Amino acid sequence: MKPIHVVVVGAGPVGVVAAIAAAQQGFKVTLLEAGTEVDHNPRAATTHCSTLEFIDQVGLIDEFIQQGLVARYFQFWDRDTRSKVAEFDHDLLSNDTKFPFVVQTEQHKLVLMGLKRLDTFPDVSYQFGTRVTHLEQKVDHVVLTTEANGQIDTITADYVIGSDGGKSTIRKLLNIEFEGYTWPERFIVLTSVHDFEESMGCCYRNYFAGSQEWANLFKVTGDDYKGRWRAVFPARADESDEEALSNASAEKRILDLDNACTLDSIVHRNIYNVHQRVAQKFRVGRVMLAGDSSHLNNPIGGLGLNCGIHDAMELIDSLVDIRAGADDRRLDLYEKRRKTLNVQFIQEQTINNKKRLEEKDPLARKNRLDELKKIEADHVLQKQFLFKSSLLQSVQSARNITL
């Protein structure tokens, strides 16, 4: 019997993980990527326990840990006083997961190691510089039109996974609404080689609440493995990109975080739009959305890519069930599970995370910081907090969602 052909559109981290999971299950896989090379822009790094279990399932865990940093703790800080408020310890989850820690590995490294892994399967191919421009759904297959180097071609798939990012062509071709909103302020990422751990005593993942301006601060290894820190700040709603990325603004923000830091230590600057959006549908016929094509959220808490990898794994499980005889309502279940979990866990948590850090009212701010101290002091509460923030609870809840 001919193997089922799954075409994955977009070789970002979600598409690559979906392609490996499909290949492991014996599907024929074609991965199509519009870009001519892997995108190295600084985006996701924080990978939670629940997602590490999936990275393990696709055979990448050793390399993933080796190329990143293991972060057992994360901390909340009060930026106004530059003092630590609370520290949470993932080790409290050691009975709940094989990986009671976060791993900070840049997403382009996951893509690169994933492509190497795809090379080990016989019925798998990937093509860079190939953009999907059109799709046509037939009764028992889908025809995709592609463009590569000005050449137009078609490819036939049994099923299509649209993992082509926030501006998804596949979502638009399916006429699916991307419901939600865009925050008025953009987020700035300053990457620095200054050692914040040595200088301030923070850990590899830090969230700073600020009455004037919040910040996030993370360590990654960098391509040279010498270590880099990514500091994320909100731009003012009326601040232009030029102003936000200027030397004066960058220096002010980074010095305000740690006055031992210098402008010279900044090696990369970036600014981007931030959204809270969920696709109205995750599936039309034989075409499914996964990852940023179906949901976007602010990056506080590091959940977007994690959720996308969870989508990919659930989607391949659904296709395995269909191959084994389930009817196509299994794909409706995929949509119901992933959409519900995204709204309940990812949208809700990331919006709350942002509110917690940006609270300006002195009393409300004090209450929020006191609440973090209370959670830190009580191991039952701390474990509940971690179970949710690491998405272990979302994985558990998925099993209870039925049609």
Ligand SMILES: Cc1cc2nc3c(=O)[nH]c(=O)nc-3n(C[C@H](O)[C@H](O)[C@H](O)COP(=O)(O)OP(=O)(O)OC[C@H]3O[C@@H](n4cnc5c(N)ncnc54)[C@H](O)[C@@H]3O)c2cc1C
């Ligand atoms: C600053 C920042 C920090 C973040 N930090 C975290 C974090 O710590 N943890 C976390 O979980 N998430 C984080 N995120 C979110 C994370 O980066 C995204 O969720 C993740 O990139 C989604 O992966 P994806 O594969 O769905 O989409 P993408 O990474 O956007 O990949 C989509 C791919 O599809 C390709 N493509 C697009 N259109 C077509 C087409 N028509 N044909 C073929 N290919 C196409 C694109 O070229 C691209 O390679 C962060 C985001 C930002 C901006």
